[in-house]
Amino acid sequence: MQLTNRKVVVSNKVQSFAERLYLPAIAKGMIITASHLFKKSPTINYPEEKRPIAPVYRGLHVLKLDENGAERCTSCGMCAVACPAEAITMTSGERKKGEENLYREEKYAATYEINMLRCIFCGLCEEACPKEAIFLTDRLVDVEFERNDFIYGKDKLVEKVNERIDVTPRQTPEVLEFKKIPGLKHNELFDPKKLNKGHH
Amino acid sequence: MKVTIDGIEIDVPKGTTILQAARMIGPEVAPPTMCYYSSLKTSGGYCRTCIVKVTQGSTANPTPMPKPVASCRTEVMDGMVVENTINKDVLEARKGVVEFLLMNHPLDCPICDQAGECHLQDLGYEHGAANTRYEFPRREFERIDIGKYVQLHMTRCIMCFRCVKVAEQLTDNRVHGVMHRGDAAEISTYIENVIENDFSGNVIDVCPVGALTDKTFRFKSRVWFTKPVDASCDCKKCSGKVRLWLKGADVLRVTARKDMWGEAEAFICNECRFERKNTADWKIEGPSPIHRSSVISQNHYTHLNELKVQVMKQQKALGFMDINKRP
Numbered sequence A: 001m002q003l004t005n006r007k008v009v010v011s012n013k014v015q016s017f018a019e020r021l022y023l024p025a026i027a028k029g030m031i032i033t034a035s036h037l038f039k040k041s042p043t044i045n046y047p048e049e050k051r052p053i054a055p056v057y058r059g060l061h062v063l064k065l066d067e068n069g070a071e072r073c074t075s076c077g078m079c080a081v082a083c084p085a086e087a088i089t090m091t092s093g094e095r096k097k098g099e100e101n102l103y104r105e106e107k108y109a110a111t112y113e114i115n116m117l118r119c120i121f122c123g124l125c126e127e128a129c130p131k132e133a134i135f136l137t138d139r140l141v142d143v144e145f146e147r148n149d150f151i152y153g154k155d156k157l158v159e160k161v162n163e164r165i166d167v168t169p170r171q172t173p174e175v176l177e178f179k180k181i182p183g184l185k186h187n188e189l190f191d192p193k194k195l196n197k198g199h200h
Numbered sequence B: 001m002k003v004t005i006d007g008i009e010i011d012v013p014k015g016t017t018i019l020q021a022a023r024m025i026g027p028e029v030a031p032p033t034m035c036y037y038s039s040l041k042t043s044g045g046y047c048r049t050c051i052v053k054v055t056q057g058s059t060a061n062p063t064p065m066p067k068p069v070a071s072c073r074t075e076v077m078d079g080m081v082v083e084n085t086i087n088k089d090v091l092e093a094r095k096g097v098v099e100f101l102l103m104n105h106p107l108d109c110p111i112c113d114q115a116g117e118c119h120l121q122d123l124g125y126e127h128g129a130a131n132t133r134y135e136f137p138r139r140e141f142e143r144i145d146i147g148k149y150v151q152l153h154m155t156r157c158i159m160c161f162r163c164v165k166v167a168e169q170l171t172d173n174r175v176h177g178v179m180h181r182g183d184a185a186e187i188s189t190y191i192e193n194v195i196e197n198d199f200s201g202n203v204i205d206v207c208p209v210g211a212l213t214d215k216t217f218r219f220k221s222r223v224w225f226t227k228p229v230d231a232s233c234d235c236k237k238c239s240g241k242v243r244l245w246l247k248g249a250d251v252l253r254v255t256a257r258k259d260m261w262g263e264a265e266a267f268i269c270n271e272c273r274f275e276r277k278n279t280a281d282w283k284i285e286g287p288s289p290i291h292r293s294s295v296i297s298q299n300h301y302t303h304l305n306e307l308k309v310q311v312m313k314q315q316k317a318l319g320f321m322d323i324n325k326r327p
Helices: A017-021 A023-038 A078-082 A124-128 A173-179 B018-025 B088-103 B119-127 B162-169 B202-206 B270-275 B304-317
Strands: A061-063 A088-094 A107-115 A134-136 B002-005 B008-011 B051-056 B080-083 B144-146 B150-152 B176-179 B186-189 B212-214 B227-232 B241-247 B250-256 B283-287
Touching: A017 A023, A061 A107, A078 A088, A078 A124, A124 A134, B002 B018, B008 B018, B018 B051, B018 B080, B051 B088, B088 B119, B162 B176, B162 B202, B202 B212, B202 B250, B250 B270
Parallel strands: B002 B080
Antiparallel strands: A061 A134, A088 A107, B002 B008, B051 B080, B144 B150, B150 B212, B176 B186, B227 B241, B227 B283, B241 B250
16 A cells, blocks of 8 residues: 655665765755745744634633523533543532522532543533533633643633623534424523413 | 233233233333332323233234223233234324323423433433424423422422322321312422321332422432442331442432332331431442443443453453553
């Protein structure tokens, strides 16, 4: 099988006098070096310049808030059970009266931690999430000096109310089409006014 | 009496129901049940999930039964031929039953503590369609505390009557029951009366969905992050044979041991269930048998040693160094 056409057959033949002088070889090398002076530099000056990335690039996670600014995550554990690297841990809390603006449903993640050293950025958590709470974004994980600093808690993962992170490119046409199904009402907010008025 | 279920013949005593006969053959042909509970008398006959087709009534009268019948309430006749999994009509009808059961059932599995061991989840996964055709709002109720330890989410109830049967047959002085009729029916107590009985906690175990849940376990952990072990204690009130659900060394929850049909092997008392939340209170017998395909066995590497032996065998065949002798 031949992968490239740059194959060279190595031989042990004795070099001639001209070859042993190395002058032609040095000249050839200098030409190659000099020719690079006139070529475009391939270096990208990160972080001033950034390489273009795919719209579905999988970087640092975000825990989304809903349109009213309440946390979407209900700590259901689907992401943690889907995670092949077992990087996600969480504990649940129960929403108290008056916290409806903070948490979307009666259960919420009291703590939510992703170990970024374990995470392999496969995106299975995003796929498993039934509440569209966790998304992978195009951001990168920061460099840290301590291992503990790579365990990202809710303070780093939950998006800020006034600094929303756009994840629309991650929602494929199939997902957006799926959301239009009228039967899928489970994403609706709980409305106490509707209590016991369902039938008749 | 000889009865044939899905082409498998079995000899059963008189008075056996089709469901019991099917369970004697095995889980492959046994119809699913939501309301029938073998240890509770007069249970069954409400949910219609166990419907089967009787293609031959008996040897004496071989005419088929005109409609699918509830197998939990139909006794076998000699020479009866029953079709369950091999009959398309039965599966189609069961799909309809699942759709009916799910009609008013909220999609709050991410919140529900029963998720992972919920019979309705299993049933929906195996027999239901992915979508619902129901477009109207579902019934909604406020949560009700039944006593100190049990919480009732009426929104999730599928009216199987199992908890009522437990209260009737296991405890004295039943204080909860079914109020109203038809689609307005609900499990309730008189002015939220508490159930105070040593065995009232068993309503949690018999509930096939997350309608009756353990308040001491509420939102503590998802079941698949806990590790089930069988344990026992010398209890004066009950058999003391329980299943502990551990997270590390903490006992998060105590339940009865469930058999292959998801039914409690022995009912346990409230003291065992709610008060003994310490590993020192229990004599641990070993890990509970959980089916490999269950989400509860997810990430619990109980077969690690077997796996290691297999890996070593493969590596030896490939000429690798012994895994234990590596520097």
